[in-house]
Amino acid sequence: MFFQSIMYANQLFAELHDFGEIENSHINEASGICPSKKNSNVLWIHNDSGDHSRIFAVNFNGEHLAEYYLNNSKNRDWEDIAIGPGPIPEESYLYVGDIGDNLSIYGTKYIYRFIEPTINYKNSPIIDTLFNFDVISYQYENGKRDAETLMIDPWTNDIYVVSKREKNIQFYILEYPQNLESTMIAKLVGEKNFYSNLSQRDAMHWITAGDISFDGYDVLIKSYIDVFYFSRDKGESIIDAILKPNLMIEYTPEVQGEAICWEPNKHGYFTVSEEKFNNPASLFFYPKKIGCIDSKALNYNPYATIGNRSCIYEINNK
Secondary structure (H helix, E strand, O other): OHHHHHHHHHOOEOOOEEEEEOOOOOOOOEEEEEEOOOOOOEEEEEEOOOOOOEEEEEEOOOOEEEEEEEOOOOOOOOOEEEEEOOOOOOOOEEEEEEOOOOOOOOOOEEEEEEEOOOOOHHHOOEEEEEOOOEEEEEEEOOOOOOEEEEEEOOOOOOEEEEEOOOOOEEEEEEOOOOOOOOOEEEEEEEEEOOOOOOOOOOHHHOEEEEEEOOOOOEEEEEEOOOEEEEEOOOOOOHHHHHOOOOOEEOOOOOOOOOOEEEOOOOOEEEEEOOOEOOEOOEEEEEEEOEEOOOOOOOOOOOOOOEEOOOOOOOOOOO
């Protein structure tokens, strides 16, 4: 059954498409990536620990568009970025997770939340500073943890943080509305061994990234060498979706690959590599094979090669 699940999942996504090198040389240790909701064909990226407290905007070809600094903040160990709803209805927010802790020495972790910037393409590349952002501080209910995965549930506004190193990976929730006045307690809501079929595991099996689609129905979880896909049913919790059997999808391991996100329309997913061993940071895309293949349809998937009768030609507002 496990083998059949893997075979079926690999039929869903095509092989790697190289969308080009990351133009901005400052993006040299990419650790998080997420799609934009406000800006068409834009991805948000940030570096790992040691960089300035900043995020970058690039287009789908890796071209540099913008660079935003968070005023008077620190990148102790930024590990992931996510996009989702927040306090203001219909507004999109970026969440940056200062959640890394290789030695498990920090009791308190931080998540920065702010309204997603709108990019003025006529003035790009842009360099600007963000002064208005929330700081969500938290501690895990069962001790210090290293984590590299931050996800926002668009149905509930809850924040999920996923541990990195344990055999049984731990999933924590920071329920909405998040408390900005005091340190929150991240509650353990589930555990999963993603490699239960292996008698031995190593650092390549650590969990390094994840993303939830804009509509909330699809989840990606990534290790250094694999990507797992989970489909979520209506009304189902994120953790219940992830506790389903693994579906391992098409992925080519990168140099220190620690970032993954959905394409905004779920036409596929992006990864970005770190700049190491004379290998430039590059943007990779794995397209979905199945979808609407009629270019006249509203939901046309330009990457799909297999039609599934899902095409929509008009929106019924009645």
